[in-house]
Amino acid sequence: MKIAAQEAGKSRRARRSEAMILFVIANRMFAISADSVQEIRSTDSLAGSANEIDNSGISKVRHTLERSHQTYYVVNAGAHFGLPVTRPTLVLILRQLRVAVLVDRIERMAEVPAVHSLPRAFEGDERRWYRGLTYIDDHVIPVIQPSGFLTPEEFQRLDLATSAAAQRELEGAVQS
Amino acid sequence: MIAESQSAGANSYVLLQIGNRRFGLPSGIVTELAPPVRLHTFPHTSSLVAGVIVRRGRIIPIYEVAKILLGRSSSAHQFYLVARRGFAARPGEAETFESSAIPVNGQCELATSDLQPCGEDRPPYVSGMLAIDGESIEVLNFDVLLAMETARVTDGSRAEAQS
Numbered sequence: 001m002k003i004a005a006q007e008a009g010k011s012r013r014a015r016r017s018e019a020m021i022l023f024v025i026a027n028r029m030f031a032i033s034a035d036s037v038q039e040i041r042s043t044d045s046l047a048g049s050a051n052e053i054d055n056s057g058i059s060k061v062r063h064t065l066e067r068s069h070q071t072y073y074v075v076n077a078g079a080h081f082g083l084p085v086t087r088p089t090l091v092l093i094l095r096q097l098r099v100a101v102l103v104d105r106i107e108r109m110a111e112v113p114a115v116h117s118l119p120r121a122f123e124g125d126e127r128r129w130y131r132g133l134t135y136i137d138d139h140v141i142p143v144i145q146p147s148g149f150l151t152p153e154e155f156q157r158l159d160l161a162t163s164a165a166a167q168r169e170l171e172g173a174v175q176s
Numbered sequence: 177m178i179a180e181s182q183s184a185g186a187n188s189y190v191l192l193q194i195g196n197r198r199f200g201l202p203s204g205i206v207t208e209l210a211p212p213v214r215l216h217t218f219p220h221t222s223s224l225v226a227g228v229i230v231r232r233g234r235i236i237p238i239y240e241v242a243k244i245l246l247g248r249s250s251s252a253h254q255f256y257l258v259a260r261r262g263f264a265a266r267p268g269e270a271e272t273f274e275s276s277a278i279p280v281n282g283q284c285e286l287a288t289s290d291l292q293p294c295g296e297d298r299p300p301y302v303s304g305m306l307a308i309d310g311e312s313i314e315v316l317n318f319d320v321l322l323a324m325e326t327a328r329v330t331d332g333s334r335a336e337a338q339s
Binding site: 124 | 219
């Protein structure tokens with residue numbers, strides 16, 4: 001009985017931990033749940049499948065990406081978090097969201113035992129950006145909220161910009 | 177338990193030094209004076225928050241109150257005074273508390289004195305005055321002080337919306 005109880009305790013602990021991808025932007029480390037990332041690609045490998053997007057008014061999104069008949073908006077995570085400009089080498093294509101995220105590099109994978117809620121002292125955009133904070137190897141690392149990269153209003157503006165661009169392209173093709 | 181500790185320290189204040197000025201905080205809300213542990217920072221937009229520290233497995237936000245109290249950041253601080261910040265209750269909810277910390281220079285002492293009323297010209301975060309050794313010391317209302325930036329931003333947005 002005792003052993004079974006211990007095992008149950010262990011499995012409860014195991015269930016609480018979560019696999020995270022630790023990645024770096026402008027020398028700052030972030031964590032994102034591995035379950036929320038569908039694919040990681042190098043930016044070089046996407047050169048042919050990315051399209052520029054103009055006049056969306058959202059400076060952190062300059063490109064779209066076509067994957068499996070789905071259009072993803074490519075968010076420059078450095079610009080999203082207000083960090084210095086870098087040269088991202090990787091793109092994280094998110095699951096269940098039409099968002100791909102440009103990052104500098106992947107640090108490693110980690111099993112995170114707990115995600116602490118963001119202290120209420122933080123009252124700005126970070127409440128949308130982060131699910132919470134985690135503490136790994138003497139580092140406090142913000143845990144990304146995947147839905148925080150683009151608001152519904154931003155999606156709407158981007159959808160309008162892309163459909164307008166597609167319309168212009170169609171009209172150009174008809175005229176030529 | 178909290179009521180007991182508050183009544184026990186009704187006239188008891190922790191005197192702390194920020195820059196070249198001394199301030200008082202009711203001792204009932206002070207948890208500890210933390211040593212100069214590592215300040216962790218990450219991108220955010222809350223301008224009064226400098227980052228977080230980890231104490232006893234808990235993540236505690238650090239408020240750069242020197243910006244409000246002195247009008248500038250102060251680099252002379254090495255310790256963190258951890259205290260309890262109350263957050264006003266939302267309708268249907270109880271008031272909540274969160275451990276919060278401010279950088280201090282480590283010269284903290286406990287003093288017992290009667291709280292004197294302060295003039296209306298004092299900032300809203302001053303709840304009264306202490307007269308100790310011929311010095312007049314402002315007692316801080318911790319909750320109001322830490323909410324100053326929120327109040328400023330909210331007032332700013334309100335003014336912007338009205339204009």
